[in-house]
Amino acid sequence: GQQLNQSPQSMFIQEGEDVSMNCTSSSIFNTWLWYKQDPGEGPVLLIALYKAGELTSNGRLTAQFGITRKDSFLNISASIPSDVGIYFCAGLDSTSGTYKYIFGTGTRLKVLA
Amino acid sequence: ETGVTQSPTHLIKTRGQQVTLRCSSQSGHNTVSWYQQALGQGPQFIFQYYREEENGRGNFPPRFSGLQFPNYSSELNVNALELDDSALYLCASSRGTAAVVEAFFGQGTRLTVV
Numbered sequence: 001g002q003q004l005n006q007s008p009q010s011m012f013i014q015e016g017e018d019v020s021m022n023c024t025s026s027s028i029f030n031t032w033l034w035y036k037q038d039p040g041e042g043p044v045l046l047i048a049l050y051k052a053g054e055l056t057s058n059g060r061l062t063a064q065f066g067i068t069r070k071d072s073f074l075n076i077s078a079s080i081p082s083d084v085g086i087y088f089c090a091g092l093d094s095t096s097g098t099y100k101y102i103f104g105t106g107t108r109l110k111v112l113a
Numbered sequence: 114e115t116g117v118t119q120s121p122t123h124l125i126k127t128r129g130q131q132v133t134l135r136c137s138s139q140s141g142h143n144t145v146s147w148y149q150q151a152l153g154q155g156p157q158f159i160f161q162y163y164r165e166e167e168n169g170r171g172n173f174p175p176r177f178s179g180l181q182f183p184n185y186s187s188e189l190n191v192n193a194l195e196l197d198d199s200a201l202y203l204c205a206s207s208r209g210t211a212a213v214v215e216a217f218f219g220q221g222t223r224l225t226v227v
Contacts, residue, residue: 004155033214041221042219044218048214098161103157106153
């Protein structure tokens, strides 16, 4: 099935560092979302973006909706140990008349204390 | 805590068997979507149920089927299990089909096929 490309695939960072990750698609989306998934849990919505060029923050998280509508970026500032997890981007696809998420391949984040 | 509950949390089945997974949606939500998440991958859309009717399907064979009940809870049935069906199965509930941005995921059912 279709998946969006996320990079990096995984990253180790020191506590307190800033983190950047991105997500690219061959298709245009009108809504981009970022999720975090902890082991044994379902994805939890972090940020939703509705407009090309939009920059939205949620605490230490900031996400941007790419101007081409084919990409999105997530930044985490001053990382802390509980930021560990897998971050997924998702595009909201409604082309077939059903609203469904197309997820990325994930970025696995590990924070070293 | 999202209010979306799935059962069972873990399950082991033998190839060729059939399995039923269950999802209770959040109060007030009438739409349930099911996703399959293979190890190391992002979730893949299986299908969606709205008001007890299937409302869209991903690229999954007919042996994946579902139901939605009048209380909006849902079941995912998989027949003739294959080894590749081993995955985390997630359901997400929302208030209406276009409100899926506000969908909440359950914790998932981990299915292992041996």
